[in-house]
Amino acid sequence: MSDKEKQQRKEKRVVKVPSNGRGKDTTGRTKDSISTVSYIDELGHHDDNARLAPTMENTYQMGPYKRFPAKAATDILKDVLTSYLQEEKYEVEWSQKMTKTLCEVIRARMKELMIPRYKIVILVHIGQLTGQSMQISSRCLWDASNDTFASYSFKNSSLFGLATVYAVYFE
Amino acid sequence: MLLEREITSWKRHKAGFVVEDVSTIIKESVEATIGGNAYQHNRVNQWTTSIVEQCLSQLSKLGKPFKYIITCVIMQKNGAGMQTASTCFWDNSTDGSCTVRWENKFVYCIVSVFGLAI
Numbered sequence: 318m319s320d321k322e323k324q325q326r327k328e329k330r331v332v333k334v335p336s337n338g339r340g341k342d343t344t345g346r347t348k349d350s351i352s353t354v355s356y357i358d359e360l361g362h363h364d365d366n367a368r369l370a371p372t373m374e375n376t377y378q379m380g381p382y383k384r385f386p387a388k389a390a391t392d393i394l395k396d397v398l399t400s401y402l403q404e405e406k407y408e409v410e411w412s413q414k415m416t417k418t419l420c421e422v423i424r425a426r427m428k429e430l431m432i433p434r435y436k437i438v439i440l441v442h443i444g445q446l447t448g449q450s451m452q453i454s455s456r457c458l459w460d461a462s463n464d465t466f467a468s469y470s471f472k473n474s475s476l477f478g479l480a481t482v483y484a485v486y487f488e
Numbered sequence: 489m490l491l492e493r494e495i496t497s498w499k500r501h502k503a504g505f506v507v508e509d510v511s512t513i514i515k516e517s518v519e520a521t522i523g524g525n526a527y528q529h530n531r532v533n534q535w536t537t538s539i540v541e542q543c544l545s546q547l548s549k550l551g552k553p554f555k556y557i558i559t560c561v562i563m564q565k566n567g568a569g570m571q572t573a574s575t576c577f578w579d580n581s582t583d584g585s586c587t588v589r590w591e592n593k594f595v596y597c598i599v600s601v602f603g604l605a606i
Binding site: 349350351352353354355356357407409412413415416417419420421423424427428436437438439440441442443444445446447448449450451452453454455456457458459460464481483485487488 | 507511515518519523524527529532533535536537540541544547548555556557558559560561562563564565566567568569570571572573574575576577578579583584585586587588589590591592593600602604606
């Protein structure tokens with residue numbers, strides 16, 4: 318099972334870059350706006366059988382035995398962002414690699430927490446500070462008693478970094 | 489016997505995350521909220537809230553067995569650069585995400601939707 322997962326993950330990585338290109342389709346120009354869509358295309362995506370979720374037996378578990386610790390997650394995010402971004406200047410290629418690296422690092426640290434039955438989504442934004450204004454907001458449709466999120470933002474003289482983790486319980 | 493029943497009930501559901509429907513919903517909602525407007529500091533909070541809430545209500549109307557996470561970034565066009573990355577620890581066969589990057593002459597808007605199967 319772990320070999321299959323590794324193989325799936327490898328397949329996804331290899332396909333990810335070109336399929337984002339394939340997935341991108343520029344749609345119509347309405348007024349003066351342009352929009353692009355990107356998504357991850359799985360190799361087995363068009364096969365209906367691959368889409369069906371694996372059937373699982375009932376666990377008769379009413380809720381999570383161990384909740385996701387939002388406070389510990391915030392500390393981890395603060396730790397990672399400060400150590401990687403302190404004293405750095407914004408550069409295009411560096412920040413492209415850095416966002417991906419930060420994502421991977423944060424995901425590894427979250428997995429180390431070993432909270433079972435939780436799915437994790439991590440978002441990292443790194444941007445240049447040039448006096449522009451921006452607004453980032455998010456909403457979630459989930460079960461508020463079991464699911465939670467944590468976020469931390471970091472700023473230095475030339476850039477800002479924002480990391481957010483969403484933890485969703487898998488029933 | 490129990491497994492057979494579970495398998496047929498899954499087949500009746502349209503399992504998997506359908507990107508086309510989601511991206512249409514997002515584009516319509518952004519277009520309706522921002523349209524051709526310039527960045528207005530006092531309005532932008534309202535815009536992000538309304539985009540996200542509209543998307544969420546349309547997605548919940550689809551009636552799929554999914555939990556959704558929607559993020560919206562609105563940024564003024566100033567020549568500044570920004571990078572965004574996301575990574576997920578989930579089940580590839582059932583969960584999916586879709587990101588729409590929208591821009592007009594004054595504003596960039598990036599909306600990401602993550603759908604996690606229950």
